[in-house]
Amino acid sequence: MPKMISWKGTPIWIASLLATATMVILLSVHQTQSGEAIIRSLKPSASDYVRYTTDGKMIMPIDYREWVFLTSGVNMSYNEQANESSETVFDNVFVNPSAYASFKKTGTWPDKTVFVLEIREGVGKGSINKTGKFQTPRISALEVHVKDEARFPGKWAFFNFDVDKPQPATVIPRTVQCYACHEQHAAVDTTFVQFYPTLLPIAREYKSFSKAYLNEEKAQH
């Protein structure tokens, strides 16, 4: 029997095969981590869209214009007397992409849904535009409605940012009227899906309307 080349008592060809197997395993693990890192960096998780300071204030989202646009209304108000002035305001609504993807599959909102309501000033005549109104670079208000089940007693909370001095915002107390109004009138999970044209048919398909909204619809027909 020939004496085989060995490494610490193991025949060298077995050692080589073990080394191969080890490298294959290490490379597979590395590949998986690398793939996940790519996914993470390109497709932020829902929680990446909402960040708080250590004392519970919300940090203003800065890239919401690259989220999913839900709708834009003009001079909308709950009050008949509102906006009798000649000023025009547009309200643009955006939601974080992962929440939008989830809504399309379920008809409702997942935890860590973040809405941004941007109020932007409109003007009439300008450039070749002769009638109607268009939006200007001037933002007059920025509000956030966020679903964070572990953090807020009613699951959802509102924040109002100072657009002239961007700094973390304190949560709006639950006693403020916006909470009650959203709970009493909003079509899906305290959000005004009745005003979001691409989501309204999805909510109808998934039958995810609130009782309040179904009653409102019944009363109108």
Added chain:
Amino acid sequence: MPKMISWKGTPIWIASLLATATMVILLSVHQTQSGEAIIRSLKPSASDYVRYTTDGKMIMPIDYREWVFLTSGVNMSYNEQANESSETVFDNVFVNPSAYASFKKTGTWPDKTVFVLEIREGVGKGSINKTGKFQTPRISALEVHVKDEARFPGKWAFFNFDVDKPQPATVIPRTVQCYACHEQHAAVDTTFVQFYPTLLPIAREYKSFSKAYLNEEKAQH
């Protein structure tokens, strides 16, 4: 000298090392391909947003509501007499995300930029809304403005889709007024950046305004 185990004349430990090296190379290649495939699937290249049939018609983009929103205007028209009816129309403008990212870095549009103009009907009273207008699920028109330098003589082209019967659209001939109007009045590279509130300051910073727009601005001040 001991006789070594061999495979086709090559000592087995050398064969094993060669096999290891080969597997490392193959796995590296696989890893790179896999990483790129993940990137491609999550972050489509600009050309993924515009597709044509073999006879040169454009296939209607279906996911433009998940692209980047540029603006929404209401009842806009070049014509003072337009829209004297009581109907409300909103025009929502979207652009493919890779073109938007490029505009932020350069102040102008790359090849394969795709704009979608969605005309959506608006209504007034509804749910808790008492004044102003909001958008409805009813789309009345869908137009595309695309930059495809190799395909179109003027680099850009327009397409008009039938929203009731989605099917590939034929390019609008260059003699139609929309081309001349965009060339004569649009602020950046035949696009109406003067109406896109987040892009107007970027174009100003990069000094990418068209001569026509600079003259128009001068005349207004």
